[in-house]
Amino acid sequence: ASELRYPPGKIAVIGAGIGGTSAAYFLRQKFGKDVRIDLFEKGTVGGRLATINVEGKDYEAGGAIIHPLNLHMKHFAKELGLSVPENRHGLLGIYNGDEFVFEESSWYIINILKLLWHYGFSPLRMNMWVEDILDKFMRIYRYQSHDYSFSSTEGLLHALGGNDFIQMLNRTIDETMQKAGFSQKFIYEVVTPIMRVNYCQGANINGFVGAVSLAGADSGLWSVKGGNKLVCTGLLYASKAQLISGTVISIEERMRPKRTGGTVKLYEVSYNSASGSATDMYDIVLIATPLNRKMSNITFRNFNPPLAQFSGRYHQMVATFVHGRINASFFGYKDPSRFHLAGIFTTENPNLFIHSIGVVSPVQNTHEEVKQPMGPAVWKVFSKEPLTKEQMNLLFSSYDSVKEKKWLAYPHYSLPNKCPPIILHDRIYYLNGIEWAASAMEMSAVAAKNAALLSYHRWYGNVDMIDQEDLNEKLKTEL
Numbered sequence: 001a002s003e004l005r006y007p008p009g010k011i012a013v014i015g016a017g018i019g020g021t022s023a024a025y026f027l028r029q030k031f032g033k034d035v036r037i038d039l040f041e042k043g044t045v046g047g048r049l050a051t052i053n054v055e056g057k058d059y060e061a062g063g064a065i066i067h068p069l070n071l072h073m074k075h076f077a078k079e080l081g082l083s084v085p086e087n088r089h090g091l092l093g094i095y096n097g098d099e100f101v102f103e104e105s106s107w108y109i110i111n112i113l114k115l116l117w118h119y120g121f122s123p124l125r126m127n128m129w130v131e132d133i134l135d136k137f138m139r140i141y142r143y144q145s146h147d148y149s150f151s152s153t154e155g156l157l158h159a160l161g162g163n164d165f166i167q168m169l170n171r172t173i174d175e176t177m178q179k180a181g182f183s184q185k186f187i188y189e190v191v192t193p194i195m196r197v198n199y200c201q202g203a204n205i206n207g208f209v210g211a212v213s214l215a216g217a218d219s220g221l222w223s224v225k226g227g228n229k230l231v232c233t234g235l236l237y238a239s240k241a242q243l244i245s246g247t248v249i250s251i252e253e254r255m256r257p258k259r260t261g262g263t264v265k266l267y268e269v270s271y272n273s274a275s276g277s278a279t280d281m282y283d284i285v286l287i288a289t290p291l292n293r294k295m296s297n298i299t300f301r302n303f304n305p306p307l308a309q310f311s312g313r314y315h316q317m318v319a320t321f322v323h324g325r326i327n328a329s330f331f332g333y334k335d336p337s338r339f340h341l342a343g344i345f346t347t348e349n350p351n352l353f354i355h356s357i358g359v360v361s362p363v364q365n366t367h368e369e370v371k372q373p374m375g376p377a378v379w380k381v382f383s384k385e386p387l388t389k390e391q392m393n394l395l396f397s398s399y400d401s402v403k404e405k406k407w408l409a410y411p412h413y414s415l416p417n418k419c420p421p422i423i424l425h426d427r428i429y430y431l432n433g434i435e436w437a438a439s440a441m442e443m444s445a446v447a448a449k450n451a452a453l454l455s456y457h458r459w460y461g462n463v464d465m466i467d468q469e470d471l472n473e474k475l476k477t478e479l
């Protein structure tokens with residue numbers, strides 16, 4: 001490592017989603033103003049943070065909600081001067097294909113009594129259970145503010161929540177919650193619908209992503225006025241990285257002669273852009289896009305990164321935006337005027353062709369009152385497959401515009417769950433392995449800061465800042 005003690009000249013980041021743009025921001029903080037940072041993007045800055053236009057207004061089509069304790073996202077929004085209005089949401093119902101197993105009332109006290117009646121103290125216990133996991137998760141901010149880094153996702157999670165977190169990765173949320181004493185009815189009627197709306201998968205996803213998903217049903221969730229993708233464009237600007245609009249095709253290690261004699265190992269990044277094919281050389285490379293053929297298709301030459309077992313399939317889901325009137329009778333309402341829900345979650349039922357449906361507000365105006373659900377509104381429908389005309393006619397009594405966005409949205413979670421490595425080669429780092437623990441904006445930001453710190457410490461040989469044991473205990477005494 002000692003031969004590398006001079007500062008790096010050039011760093012490449014591949015992918016300008018929240019992972020890549022926050023990596024560029026953290027790399028700039030760590031490596032200083034002189035390093036050149038090139039950020040490659042084949043599509044649009046923001047990646048899975050994107051908006052869709054419906055009748056002249058923009059709506060979040062990808063990553064939509066942010067937790068109040070997602071401190072990196074909070075810091076970015078504050079630092080970039082983005083406004084964060086409080087989101088209001090309307091009433092929710094949980095539908096099982098035949099009837100509503102739960103319907104929210106506009107009276108707080110009625111909701112409490114209904115929840116107690118249906119599920120006893122399980123909802124309260126679940127809140128406490130998720131809060132405990134979040135408390136442990138939040139240790140990452142302390143570790144990262146002291147510059148500590150981890151060379152594997154499992155190591156990072158272990159430093160936060162010990163063996164419990166590792167066990168959650170290797171059990172389904174169903175099994176994890178059953179072991180924690182939650183009833184099958186509660187898991188089926190409450191937990192599973194939350195998994196379905198957030199990850200379009202059922203209660204067989206791993207316990208850690210399951211807990212993140214439950215956190216995504218907490219109160220106080222927020223989003224950025226104008227669209228969450230503004231965080232990415234803001235970070236790109238703040239990092240002073242150079243955006244290269246092009247598709248990275250391959251990365252190859254090469255030996256280059258140094259001006260002062262001897263040789264240096266660099267990575268040659270080959271890419272296609274509107275002006276043709278090109279290559280450039282880098283000291284360090286960060287990959288901030290899922291590595292699989294359908295999503296990034298990057299090949300490695302002269303070396304084999306330890307990725308073979310991660311052919312990592314991503315889960316298809318479709319977000320359909322419909323401006324129209326919902327057909328309440330499809331959901332069993334004999335008198336549609338009594339329908340008052342602004343969001344419907346669903347239980348696992350093979351006859352159901354949607355995961356969820358809910359009224360959405362435009363990104364420019366998140367303060368807008370939730371409209372009367374029976375009037376015309378913009379509804380966001382999540383489903384596994386695109387909706388057919390017949391299905392649209394079942395869901396809506398009338399509609400005048402439809403926009404559809406197909407995503408390879410998140411990893412297809414199944415057990416056993418092993419996260420891909422972070423270190424792919426000497427100075428190549430992979431951020432998106434963290435998605436196999438849980439995919440969320442904050443997770444990408446955590447992975448980005450970790451990769452920036454890890455690449456810095458490995459460059460300068462600061463081995464004491466990598467994979468330190470018992471950090472929680474050590475930092476308690478360092479107040």
Ligand SMILES: Cc1cc2nc3c(=O)[nH]c(=O)nc-3n(C[C@H](O)[C@H](O)[C@H](O)COP(=O)(O)OP(=O)(O)OC[C@H]3O[C@@H](n4cnc5c(N)ncnc54)[C@H](O)[C@@H]3O)c2cc1C
Binds near residue numbers: 043047248289409
């Ligand atoms: C519909 C949907 C809803 C979601 N809702 C939420 C939510 O409410 N809250 C939440 O926290 N998270 C949510 N998520 C998850 C969240 O959006 C993602 O976890 C996060 O945005 C991933 O960011 P990323 O930068 O790691 O990856 P991406 O955003 O996928 O960025 C990767 C970028 O790399 C680019 N790229 C790929 N290959 C190449 C190449 N070869 N060369 C150059 N560029 C390349 C891509 O074009 C892309 O822009 C949602 C996701 C989806 C799809």
Ligand SMILES: CC(C)=CCC/C(C)=C/CC/C(C)=C/CSC[C@H](N)C(=O)O
Binds near residue numbers: 197440
């Ligand atoms: C990472 C931590 C600790 C918390 C994140 C909690 C969170 C915001 C989870 C949401 C995850 C997610 C992938 C949601 C997708 S769907 C969102 C929403 N229902 C929509 O309608 O778009």
